Amino acid sequence: MEAWKRYFHDLLASEISSTTRYYDAVVQYGRVEGDDGYLLSRIESGSVAFSETPPDLTAGDRRAAVLLNGTLNHHLDVQGLLAQLKPHLARTSRVMVVAFNPYLQWLYRAAVRLKFERGQVPTTFLTITDLDNLCRLAGFERIRVRPAGYVPWRIFGLGSLVNRILPAVPLLKHLSLASIIILRPVIGADVERPASVSVVIPARNERGNIEAALQRMPDLGSDFEVIFVEGHSSDGTWEEILRVREKYSDRVNIIPLQQAGKGKSDAVRLGFEHASGDLLTILDADLTMPPELLTRFVDAYRGGVADFINGSRILYPMEGGAMRFLNRLGNVFFAKALSWVLGVRLGDSLCGTKLIRRDDYARLVAWRKDFGDFDPFGDFEMLFASAVLGLGIVDVPIRYRARQYGSTQIRRFHHGLMLLKMTLIGFFRVKLGRIPK
Numbered sequence: 001m002e003a004w005k006r007y008f009h010d011l012l013a014s015e016i017s018s019t020t021r022y023y024d025a026v027v028q029y030g031r032v033e034g035d036d037g038y039l040l041s042r043i044e045s046g047s048v049a050f051s052e053t054p055p056d057l058t059a060g061d062r063r064a065a066v067l068l069n070g071t072l073n074h075h076l077d078v079q080g081l082l083a084q085l086k087p088h089l090a091r092t093s094r095v096m097v098v099a100f101n102p103y104l105q106w107l108y109r110a111a112v113r114l115k116f117e118r119g120q121v122p123t124t125f126l127t128i129t130d131l132d133n134l135c136r137l138a139g140f141e142r143i144r145v146r147p148a149g150y151v152p153w154r155i156f157g158l159g160s161l162v163n164r165i166l167p168a169v170p171l172l173k174h175l176s177l178a179s180i181i182i183l184r185p186v187i188g189a190d191v192e193r194p195a196s197v198s199v200v201i202p203a204r205n206e207r208g209n210i211e212a213a214l215q216r217m218p219d220l221g222s223d224f225e226v227i228f229v230e231g232h233s234s235d236g237t238w239e240e241i242l243r244v245r246e247k248y249s250d251r252v253n254i255i256p257l258q259q260a261g262k263g264k265s266d267a268v269r270l271g272f273e274h275a276s277g278d279l280l281t282i283l284d285a286d287l288t289m290p291p292e293l294l295t296r297f298v299d300a301y302r303g304g305v306a307d308f309i310n311g312s313r314i315l316y317p318m319e320g321g322a323m324r325f326l327n328r329l330g331n332v333f334f335a336k337a338l339s340w341v342l343g344v345r346l347g348d349s350l351c352g353t354k355l356i357r358r359d360d361y362a363r364l365v366a367w368r369k370d371f372g373d374f375d376p377f378g379d380f381e382m383l384f385a386s387a388v389l390g391l392g393i394v395d396v397p398i399r400y401r402a403r404q405y406g407s408t409q410i411r412r413f414h415h416g417l418m419l420l421k422m423t424l425i426g427f428f429r430v431k432l433g434r435i436p437k
Contacts, residue, residue: 006038008152008177010436011163013042015148015180016067016096018433019390020045022363025064026096027055030071030081033120039069039098060090061359063389069098072131073108073122082138082183091187091304092357094390095140099179102127107177131181140183143392144343146433147176164432182390188304197224197298198277198358202267203285204231207240213283214248216291220298225253227275228285229267232259264352265378272361280361281309282378284352288401289313296396297355306394307360308386311351313400330416334423338380341426342387347395350379350419356386363389371429374422384426 020026021044028040028050040048045065057064066085072078085095100108102125112121126134128145135142150166151159167173197220201213210228217226228241238258245254255274259267272280281297283289289311297309314331335349356364364385375381386393 004152007154007159007436008149009039010042011149012098012178012180013039013044014434014436015146016098017042017044019094019182019388020065020096022063022366022389023065023094024062025049025057026067027051027057027064028067028069029053029055029085030068030075032070032074035069040067043067054085054088056088057093058088058090060092062090063092063094063360063363065094065096067096067098070100070122072097072126073100073124074120075124078124078126078131079134079138082134082140086139086185089185089187091185091307092359093185095183095185097179097181097183099126099131099181101125101174101176101178103174104177135183139186141186141392142181143184144182144387144390146180146343147173147178148180149177150175152177167433168427168431184307184390184392186304188302195223196277197279197281198227198271198275199224199281199283199294200227200229200268200271200275201283201285202229202231202264202271203233203237203241204267205233205235205237206285207233207235207237209285209287210237210240211244211247213285213287213291214244214252214254216287217252218292218295220295221302225255225275225277227255227257227271229257229259229271231262231267263376265375265381268378272358275358278358279355280358281355282353289351289353289398290401293396293398294353296398297353300394300396301355307357307391308382308393309355310346310348310383310393310395311353312346312348312395312397313351314348315397316399330419334419337423338383338426341423341431342384343431344387344393346383346393347397349383350377351398352377352379353398354379354382356382356391360386360389360391372425374418374425376418380419380422380426384430388430 024046026043026045026048031050055066075081100122105125108122132142147167149163151162153159203210230238230241241256245256248254257270257274259270268282279301281294283291300309331348331350335346338349339346364382367385367388368381
């Protein structure tokens, strides 16, 4: 294979690997004429393999991907192909599509006719609108698109610089030679119903809210546990947690923990480490997110809407005093900034209530080791990892309530600068991605 082709396929493999290195397997299906297997060999994952028939990925405890490398561009029934794949997938499966740019059709056809590319001339060029329609018809959802490869030569590093920068440049980003598209099969609760839910409640100086959290805890439709993580309180919060554990032990399994570290992010991690539920969710002890609405997060997951459920406080009017003006302005800014950096649409990036599968959280931990540990609250890193892993994210709107006890522990400017730093790091490590050497 010519050096420029290896370089171009390395670009594609690097982009795909940013997601699949945290997956258990990648299986390539629908191999087209001229594909020598180099791209698949360069993809990082638990295992990689070819399959002549639709691969069976129905084991719901594995996160695996089907790779379609140019397949859609050489197929005359894309809807039929996707519909054929879907019965062989679990909701934890993803389809990774390498697709040619529909606005550069002439270039691909010329490359094949001039013998720069082997195989047949591509016949089908899909716009995003075309693909979205076909996905809806076949029972899929497009959850992420990443442009990849603008210049197929290194040119003493100049080509690599262009390939890294252009994905972030408006208009020019649409000139990529290919795109990496992640599709999610829409599979609801009738197929998979998690057996249990763990609700983690970080609590520091929240004594007056502890019993109310349990009194207002809804029936989540399956066995669930509540994990209180107390963090160096001075108002008797720990003693209150122990008291209510005895009082409500006949209603719910309550696990009390005390953190050795500091901060909400540390508390959430400790709670998740001790959680046994199939689904993990967070409830802030200030109860500004009404506990009664936790059912909506669980139902959104069980209904197959997404694999990461994110709370959003921006849609409805807030109770007086629930959020100060500068905090709201910061929330809107970071939601817009992260939507651009991650390539997903977010209404609120800092709502404390989120829901994720426990096995996906384990993948998030592995992702954090590669990305770095910068998040004081844990909200950003969960959104970052969920976007990169292709989980599919949906916002659940809530009405944000005023705090009834205690005072906020958010330091607006200090924490805001920390979140801005993480956004900038995300721009360089996620938006711009990694270019192979």
